[in-house]
Amino acid sequence: MKIKPFESILSNYKAVFFDSYGVLKNYNGLIKGGEETIKYLEEKGIQWLVLTNDASRSPIQLADKLRVAGLKAISSEKMISSGMMAREFLRSKVRVGKVAYLGTEASAHYIEAAGLETIPVRYINSNNIEEINALVLLDDEGFDWFRDINKAINLLLKRNIPTIIANTDKKYPVSREEVAIAIGGVANLIETVVRKRFIRFGKPDSQMFMYAFQQLRNQNEIAKHEILMVGDTLQTDIMGGNKFGIDTALVLTGNTLKERAKNDIKSYGIIPNYICESIAI
Ligand SMILES: [Mg+2]
Structure with a gap:
């Protein structure tokens, strides 16, 4: 070709x-x-x-980043992100309770925009675990991998709740030669351990x-x-x-x-x- x-x-x-x-x-x-x-x-x-x-930021923030990089013609109406798709799903499927998430606080914007209360995985404990009605994997940053991936696994083993992947990318390039694992790769790891099927948003879906x-x-x-x-x-x-x-x-x-x-x-x-x-x- x-x-x-x-x-x-x-x-x-x-x-x-x-x-x-x-x-x-x-x-x-x-x-x-x-x-x-x-x-x-x-x-x-x-x-x-x-x-x-990219589900790490709101459409407005995503557009801002491109504009700051030099793309002046961008606006938030031109941005369609996997986070927006996840938000629509949560809005219609999870009506009550809290939604736990892995990702940055900025990425939790998507869930809050659906009118739901969010809680970072790190704050899950025996007192609030029963109130959690969904887990969303948003971004590879904003949490302690060792502690919070284990917490997420234990949450899913204790509670039968939907898990939503808002970014299915497994890796992204950080330089010409090297990549970093993205949240989609983390999702595959957790999915293998807990033996449940997660719901995926974003390309190629x-x-x-x-x-x-x-x-x-x-x-x-x-x-x-x-x-x-x-x-x-x-x-x-x-x-x-x-x-x-x-x-x-x-x-x-x-x-x-x-x-x-x-x-x-x-x-x-x-x-x-x-x-x-x-x-x-
Ligand atoms: Mg790309």
């Missing part, structure tokens, strides 16, 4: 869904040329949204794509074949886009390294429609 310039594929689409980390920005900040690309889309009347598996698609359709008539998903991760962005039935472009500025892209595509069997160096045009 040939690497194509990003601009050459854009003319086929009326809307673009971007992943955030590894696509619009990475550990170096905003991706070079990203601002120009967004300008180009706006000039051409191509709609764009950001679909992120279709809820976020559905929500974004609906958002576009609220403004204009649009068909799936007129939308492009751009991502750096085969198992989430590309698989999610493929499953939803929209075209996909893999970029090489994040999780998938250029020298490994062909091999990864072959071994996972997840095939993007295009490969591009980056979103720069």
